[in-house]
Amino acid sequence: xxxxxxxxxxxxxxxxxxxxxxxxxxxxxxxxxxxxxxxxxx
Numbered sequence: 906x907x908x909x910x911x912x913x914x915x916x917x918x919x920x921x922x923x924x925x926x927x928x929x930x931x932x933x934x935x936x937x938x939x940x941x942x943x944x945x946x947x
Contacts, residue, residue: 925931 924934
């Protein structure tokens with residue numbers, strides 16, 4: 906069971922690092938929802 910959690914942790918950490926290294930992906934993940942709130946929430 907511990908190996909399963911360790912494997913999931915490694916995959917999560919690898920994807921987090923990849924996400925943070927892709928600047929455009931990181932920015933768009935914050936800008937998209939904010940733009941949606943501005944357009945439809947106001």
